[in-house]
Amino acid sequence: MILEAIGVSKSFLGLQALSNVDIQIAEGEIVGLIGPNGAGKTTLFNVISGYLKPTTGDVLFAGDKVTGTRPHRMAHMGMARTFQIVKPLANMTVLENVMVAQFMKGGRTKEVRELAEHVLQQVGLYEQRNQTAGTLTLAGRKRLEVARALAIKPRLILLDEVMAGLNATEVQQTIDLIHLVHKQGITIFIIEHIMHVIMSLSHRVIILNQGEKLCEGRPEEVINDQRVIDAYLGEGFSLA
């Protein structure tokens, strides 16, 4: 197992954001995490990547207990993440953004620059490399998030809604990009609202509702599960 969450709970001032969540992800999987708004998806990502300490429970990465390990240590161990609300280093260029991440792997500035350029070519941002990150379109900024995550050569990547706000073409490009990342042997754990994306990408889907794991399984099983439909319909969603 590359990632395990064992009985993870998190409460904020009495508000239970996560309760007793168990998750197992095997190396090489693409796992989708879905659930209505406020289900605790991003909170779970924050706990896994070290931005939040779970109230109880443990997180295991590649078999090692990493509960409460600080985010930069997690990055060094091989866990990368993107943010739902994109956080580019707005006044630095696109290339510099990726170079910052690339520096983690060491090397001289010149080599770091070349490697970063290579990553930018992979994600299709090479042409914009000398633009400041703040001037990118939303799709561009989401790509930049992925580029930075790739630059640290992770074993696992947590993608938090990298497609929200993109148009159909951009979504398809991002799906292709995720397949490309996966082919490099990187395990992917992805939060996504767009159902057909999750269906086409994921090997397995985990449903979170009100901080609890509702169920998990193969995409086609999950969407026919009555509990899932109820959870979503309660929120006014319709599936597929």
Added chain:
Amino acid sequence: MDGKKTKSPKFLIKYLVVAGAVCFAIAYGNTNAFFAHNLVLIFLYMGLSQAWNIIGGYAGQLSLGHVAFFGIGSYTSTLLYLNYGITPWIGALVGAALAAVVAYGLGWATLRLKGAYFTLATIAFAEVLRILATNFSGITKGAQGVGIPFRPELGNMIFRGKTGYVILALGFAVIVYLVCRYMDRTRLGYYLAAIREDETTSASMGINVANNKVLAMVLSAVFTAIGGTVYAQYILFIEPASEFSYSVSLNMALFAIFGGLGSLYGPIVGAAILIPIQEYLRVTFGGSLPGLHLAMFGLVLIITVLLMPKGVFPTIQGFVQGRIARSQKKKLRGEGSQ
């Protein structure tokens, strides 16, 4: 962050021109004491402001209490020299080490403070040191200050005439510049810039935000303290009111911001332009209109922030680059139409 290494002859010429201009300035300073005095202050503040820029510009933590380290440097070397006969060359290093320890503590203590809170804490810290320096008169001689006897000798870091000081200050500026240039082009420079932009994102890229911020503070403090020793050896008199003066902190920040915050050339441009103006105003109006030169400075600061928030150097650079880009486009269009 312009790491492209150009080793064309054009680049070499640039260095030669700068070196030539500096040599000429030093030679001229030899015959004109006021000019030489300006050179000393320009070079000293180039170094100080550059040192401030590490934490204030690169890491984006606006300190207005850096005079604390300046004072630590000048008091340490001076007291070691006067009480134990230790040469200021060593004293400067001891002062730098002491400043590093203090900066390490202050850096950790103020780690979580952002924006104005950090600025306030640094101001308060410098104030505490000033009050302590004034009142621990057993060690510091208190408010009356300490004079350094004039014994010109290289070993005492005291020189007859100003030229020696010009070269001393120049050496200081060059060392700080080289360290900052190295930093600018390597990992630390990129990391500090990233931390300034967004700490959360930085952590996701494996950056230990806390360690890098504290490191920036320590580096910055070390060079500020050495600058303090240079200043003390030049003036040959130290007192709490000037060694821990708020206006020194403000100047360090002002020159960097005026020239270009977080840019390698910003502090150099800022000090080179503003010191002569400040000194001219001080000498000309210091008697009749005290405060004019400082009031002007406040005004320059406000105007810089309002009109060129990126500073003079990047503004001009941007303008020139814009022109070049436009003329190149014109050229391309011209070639295309042929």
Added chain:
Amino acid sequence: MQLIIQIAISGLLMGGIYSMVSMGLSLIYGVTGIVNFAHGEFLMVAMFLTWGLNSLLGLDPYISVILVVPLMFLIGMLVEKTVIEPIIKAPHSMQIMATAGLSTVLANGALMLMSANYRSVITGYSSKTLNMAGIMFNVPKLVGFFAAVALTVLLALFLKRTYTGRAITATAQDMKAAQLMGINIKRIYLIAFGLGTACVGVAGVVLMPMYYVFPSLGTYFCTTAFVIVVLGGMGNIYGAFVGGLVIGMVEAFSGYLLAPVYKEVVYFVIFIIILIVKPSGILGRSGRAA
């Protein structure tokens, strides 16, 4: 025991003056998000105005309040329009540098115009004291304290009862929501800045009969006001009132127990400790709210 009460009383009275200076700073921060590093210089300007009105027109300081406070309100609005409004959305560092620049301009401008001399206004009541059960009450300080209480109450009423006041509170709590409700944010910033400056005006007036004014006075009061505002919670005006009283007492007792010169050290140490342990202030809500 009598001595301790005496120290506490004089600390409390001085604290009232500090409260007034700090409330303006806190109000301005709460509404505009600007930490005004020139706040102490506003106090200096208000005191010079009071002094000027006294030496030119022979106005009693307490009467000159009717001129000084509106003048300070106008000065505050003028500064807001010229310096603050353009940088309201700029990064913190730029805001800090702009107001630090303003503080340098005001302090040294005063030095140019007024020289470094200390000036005071001597009145019949300047050194008068009341003796109650063996405890001495310095009259100008007592007036200052009650002025502080009155100012706090008036400010609270204004913020709660009037339309403009409620608009200011709304803006402090959520600028965007306030804007959506049709509140003219630019105008609110202007008024809040003027109001904050006017508070310092009151402080300047009541300080004048018992204190000196000189160009660099601002630095001293500004740092004290910052300590208080951080203690009370940035943007919390009631916190500023209580914080002022606390710092007044701390100052009085540390001046007595250690030596007067160390009182600043004591409260700076408190300041740094609060900043580190709980930056939102001991009494503070986190975030900005008036």
